[in-house]
Amino acid sequence: MLTYAEAVDQLYSLGLELAPTAPRRKFELDHMRLLAASLGDPQSTYPSILIAGTNGKGSTAATLSSILAATGARTALYTSPHLYHVNERIQVNGTPIPDADFARLYTRVAEAAKDLVADQKLPHLPSFFEVLTAIAFTFFAEQKVDIAVLEVGLGGRLDATNIVDPLISVLTDIALDHQDYLGDTITLITREKAGILRPHGTLVTLPQHPEANQAIGEAAAGLDLHAINAADYIPTPEAIHHEKASATPLPRNHYTVAFNGLPLVVDSPLPGQHQQRNIALALAVVNTLAISNKFSYKIEIPLIEAGIRNTHWPGRLEFIPPNLLLDVAHNPAGAWTLRAAITRLPDDQPRTLIFSCLRDKDLDEMTRILFPLFDKTSGDPARAHDHIVLAPIPNNPRAAAVEDLLAAAHRLDIPAHAAPHLEAALAQARAITPEGGIILATGSVYLVGELRHLAVMA
Template sequence: MDYIEALRFLRDRAGYDRGFVANPFADEGIGLQRTAWLCAALGHPQQHYRSVHIAGTKGKGSTAAMLAAVLRTAGYRVGLYTSPHLHTLRERVQIDSQPIAPETFGQLMAELAAVDAALQAERPAWGPATAFELVTVLAFLAFARATVDVAVIEVGLGGRLDATNVILPDVAAITRIGYDHMAILGSTLDAIAREKAGIVKPGRPVVSSPQEPDAAAVIEAVARERAAPLWLGGREWQVEGSWQDFVFRCPGLELAGLAVALCGAHQVENAGVALATLPWLAEAGIAASEEAVRLGLASVSWPGRLEVLRERPLIVVDGAHNRESAQRLAQAVCEAFRWNRLWLVLGVLRDKEIERIVGALAPLANTCFAVEGFAPRAATAERLMEAWKSLVPGGEAKAFRSVSEALAEALARAASDDLVLVTGSLGMVAAAREALGIATSDPHEQEVLFG
């Protein structure tokens, strides 16, 4: 296969409205069995390197990026598997910060297609592997073929039944747990936490962010049941300070004067999770010096997370897509920036808590440019405007069919000391970056995947 043929093959396996993240509950866990079967048929590529497995509601991607940056700076060859992507599906599979090459992606998917055909012949009742399962196994295989030393693997959805959960990591990490994907993961914090804690493996250490009491209780219980050593944020490890100057402490280690290139108070907590995995990785033979920690955090890049795209007027993008991330974004914007007037360009997926997201952002602005059509699962602009008008009496709300149109009007009306904030989804972020010429996507790839 070439890359486009591989994408066509994946497109026919994509679900969840072409979001390329499978609902792991759709087939009662058979998807995890399919993934394990594919890995076994390929010689268990996920066992050929050290690994860290990261779950959580918010911050797991940033945490993964920070940890990968520190490990690369320490001299290791690092695989990074994350989702979703911004501009190309290949971003999900990175080796030493570079997305997998199109030709490599096509070659590996051709191998996987043959193995998947064998799976369907042997286990017809299981059905075909989903797009997310296939890309997950492709990542494992790519990392093994590239002889990475360590892989940082982000969970796609949940944890317990996610396709990534076939790995046996040297350490697991759980970032802050909140309310997201509730129709799938459950409507209570302890139910969601139980799914996230499903990545904890018997006897393998786990690091967690500070959590709400209900979530912490679940994580502690699961770790205890599985005899997994647990380091809980605020207890075994601590962080204090701002993203520009903070202190990290854990048993046997204290580092002061740290700074992370990703701004926002929440990124200090994410950095703490990443750093708390390092003593456990060192026990597995993957050690990072203090210099590597400092340089890695200071140089990490993770586009679309409180990212400044332009000055005067200031244009900031962030992929906040649930109530907690919107609340953190509102706090971080106030901490990091100053402006005269804020223009909000907002687009949200229809299965999200739209009213709560709007409620978190409403105090920042009195004008909302509501965007629809930026993704297959996008909510209508009308729904966003209804939520906005109910929370901002007398505020302005206007509908747009594209991010580029909304951004153009915001820039036309904004003064040089204003701030234009684009948020609600990583799809919004990607479209804004492309509209400003900062990045491009392959139109052929988009056409193949989404029509």
């Protein structure tokens, strides 16, 4: 059997689907079904919640899985991408898959895939994400989980996770992203994501962009499904508890909503008003499970409250003392969400931005959204001590070059520094940020993962 390091190396050798050098393969769910069948169809041994969307699906999945685990259900969580270790994507009750199990199951999946290719049942070896999804499904079956919360990787209709028969399908906020793969309009992207819906199934979502609303409605119209609007779990302004002090620069989401006619106190460690939508989706799913009670989950308000309170989803407006704020905003919609959160910071607090992104993202749009908030030449005295530090993302073929990042800043006539690597970027940011200031790092999940590792290990 392969060692863990050998398994990870072989997995990455399959090539990341979105890498510029990756072949533009036409994905077929039948290929993933064949692979799963060769492993005994592990995904059919437990009920699943399938979550698709552009932004917020990971936070929704993390919150939901934490609630379900708090109710006593043995809960699987599958997410992507990871911040630092690939094991983070595959969890049971908050614990990532052990290295030994990862290596063992990778070996099993890889051998099954090779046999399928040798028997000419598959035209080629499965992709990175297909193999990882097969590992996750198999591990969850071995662990005899009660329920799995699955985050779609890309799109929905052709995503490897979409071979499950979801108990509930969830659509989070949809915006433009991955246009090369999903389509160049919100309507086309929504149609791809709505591919996780099932005839006579259950959909949980929220009102959002008009084009997305219309496309979801059209997709659902012929399926005779039960559609649930999670808007009832969005707090009113009067329901929000305004804390005067916080251990982080941004307040926790702390408010009260009605859950089956009873008060439920939300106290989430995930800050930002946008998280209220993700929490609402999770609560709507939990309430749907409570009403059906098909699997006898112990869904009680104190347990739900504990699950929300103990949600762990790092890199999402995460504060690492003394002054580092991390957020994985990786597309224009995420940048706008982050911009709204930044407005909650003290206006007179000096800010340093560490930024990088992948070159298949809309660099100009993201910089137009974020860079003006850190422009020391704007004439605003509150911004006089602000800085922008740009750095490459290491070991990532999709990373934007520092020269391209600098060019984007120059097009806006906003000054920016360039660092040769992330260690230097963090050191430079710490050196130039005045006492009492804050360093905000964003632009890519991979940037945040690397910086988080550097900061935590320091």
